[in-house]
Amino acid sequence: MDNVDLNLIIALDALLTENSVTAAARRLGLSPSAMSRTLKRLRSTTGDPLLVRAGRGLTPTPYAASLRARVHDLAQNAQAVLRPRSDAFDITRLERTFTIRANEAFIAFFSVPLLTIVTATAPGVRLHFAPKPNKDPAPLRLGPVDLEIGVVETSASDMHARPLFRDRMVGVARMGHPLLTEADITPQRYAACEHVVATPKGDVTSPVDDALDALGLRRKIRVIVPGFPDAVRIARHSDLIALVPRSCLGNACAGEGSAAAGLEEFELPVQIPQLTISAIWHPRMHNDPAHRWLRDCVASLCAEAYPTARHRPVSAPPPER
Numbered sequence: 001m002d003n004v005d006l007n008l009i010i011a012l013d014a015l016l017t018e019n020s021v022t023a024a025a026r027r028l029g030l031s032p033s034a035m036s037r038t039l040k041r042l043r044s045t046t047g048d049p050l051l052v053r054a055g056r057g058l059t060p061t062p063y064a065a066s067l068r069a070r071v072h073d074l075a076q077n078a079q080a081v082l083r084p085r086s087d088a089f090d091i092t093r094l095e096r097t098f099t100i101r102a103n104e105a106f107i108a109f110f111s112v113p114l115l116t117i118v119t120a121t122a123p124g125v126r127l128h129f130a131p132k133p134n135k136d137p138a139p140l141r142l143g144p145v146d147l148e149i150g151v152v153e154t155s156a157s158d159m160h161a162r163p164l165f166r167d168r169m170v171g172v173a174r175m176g177h178p179l180l181t182e183a184d185i186t187p188q189r190y191a192a193c194e195h196v197v198a199t200p201k202g203d204v205t206s207p208v209d210d211a212l213d214a215l216g217l218r219r220k221i222r223v224i225v226p227g228f229p230d231a232v233r234i235a236r237h238s239d240l241i242a243l244v245p246r247s248c249l250g251n252a253c254a255g256e257g258s259a260a261a262g263l264e265e266f267e268l269p270v271q272i273p274q275l276t277i278s279a280i281w282h283p284r285m286h287n288d289p290a291h292r293w294l295r296d297c298v299a300s301l302c303a304e305a306y307p308t309a310r311h312r313p314v315s316a317p318p319p320e321r
Contacts, residue, residue: 005041006078008038008041008042008045009071009074009075009078010028010075010078010079011024011028011035011038011039011042012042012050012067012071012075013071013072013074013075014027014028015035015039015042015050015051016050016051016060016064016067016068016071016072017068017072019051019057019058019059019060020057020058021035021036021039021051021058022035039051046063048061048063048064049061049064050063050064051064089289089290091121091122091290091293092121092122092123092124093124094122094124094125094290095124095125096124096125096126096290097125097126097127097128098125098126098127098128098146098147098291098294099128099129099130099144099145099146099147100127100128100129100130100145100146100147100148100149100298101129101130101131101132101139101140101145101147101148101149101150102129102132102148102149102150103132103149103150103227103228104227104228104229105227105228105229105244105245105247105248106149106247106248106277107129108229108248109247109248109305110298110301110302110305111127111129113301114127114297114298114301115127117297117300117301118297121297122293130144130145132148132150132200133200133201134200134201135150135151135153135155135156137153137155137156137159137280140156140159140280140281140282141158141282143282146281146285146291146294147279147280147281147285147291147294147295147298148279148280148281149164149277149278149279149280149298150277150278150280151275151276151277151278152276152278152280156280158282158283159280159281159282159283160280160281160282160283160285160286161278161279161280162278162279162295162299163276163277163278164277164278164279164298164299164302164303164306165247165277165302165303165305165306166274166275166276166277166306167245167246167247167274167275167276167277168245168246168274168275169206169207169208169243169244169245169246169268169272169275170243170244170245170246170249170265170266170267170268171185171190171241171242171243171265171266171267171268172231172232172235172241172242172243172244172249172263172264172265172266173193173235173239173241173242173263173264173266174235174236174237174238174239174262174263174264175262175263175264177239177241177264178239179193179241179266180264180266185266185267185269186269187211187212187215187217187269187270188217189269190212190219190241190268190269190270191212191217191218191219191220192220193219193220193239193240193241194220194221194222194239194240194241195219195220195221195222195223195240195241195242195243196221196222196223196224196225196231196234196235196238196240196241196242197221197223197224197225197231197243198224198225198226198227198228198230198231198242198243198244199224199225199226200226200227202224204221204224206243207272207273208243208268208270208272211270211271211272212270215270222240223240228242228244228245228248229248231243231244232244232248232249232263235263236261236262236263237262243268245275246265247277247305247306249263249265277302279295279298279299281295
């Protein structure tokens with residue numbers, strides 16, 4: 001803005017506060033002659049004398065008097081905006097809505113414990129759990145989503161990430177399922193069962209299918225559902241086998257235990273990589289103290305639910321950065 005010098009706002013505030021060129025100069029650390037030149041610029045810019053002689057001092061014109069409060073507020077706000085930020089804030093007075101995108105299993109398991117912490121610590125905070133139809137990082141970049149829980153994708157390399165826990169895929173079947181009557185669950189017996197697959201995009205191919213394909217085997221997929229809780233529900237009431245993250249069983253089989261819930265989990269007969277579940281956010285949120293508080297709450301809950309995750313080496317993604 002070549003035609004606007006915002007320093008003049010600070011100078012005008014000092015002049016209208018002190019009603020003295022000398023006192024205003026002392027206030028801003030300038031020489032009286034420099035402040036006098038600034039007053040001339042202000043008079044030229046505004047088209048008003050602003051301060052006029054009254055005896056041995058100066059007094060503001062009616063126009064200057066009408067500006068005094070507005071100019072003071074502008075000067076204070078400008079200095080506050082350009083002052084180095086402070087991370088000190090009162091979490092108990094925070095009023096804000098955080099949007100967290102996560103799959104159904106995470107929401108089912110962690111939403112109530114997280115709400116308990118938030119209610120006790122920051123009663124003015126509201127949580128919005130958003131559905132996760134895909135892993136598109138655009139909502140994190142553009143702002144609709146504050147925090148995502150999941151596996152870091154290569155397309156989100158510009159995001160910050162904080163590992164929460166290690167997860168693995170396991171099989172789930174109803175109690176008494178024929179697959180579980182024998183101790184040895186072979187790849188052949190596993191593949192021969194009918195399966196329910198959870199995938200929000202309808203893509204049924206997974207690392208398990210790749211491992212089975214290497215052995216010349218293929219699963220018999222009978223039902224496709226959008227989420228893991230749906231797959232668990234169907235497995236509990238049918239002969240279909242479900243493939244789910246072990247973490248989601250913490251809620252699906254909660255309380256009475258898997259036997260009472262009518263489910264049994266089993267280790268897969270093929271080797272597939274483990275999953276690193278992370279909190280993911282855009283760099284613009286990295287230094288925000290309220291957002292950091294939210295990340296710490298989520299990490300604390302996950303560390304309590306999966307204590308061994310804190311001691312297992314994590315190769316990717318890197319620690320919070």
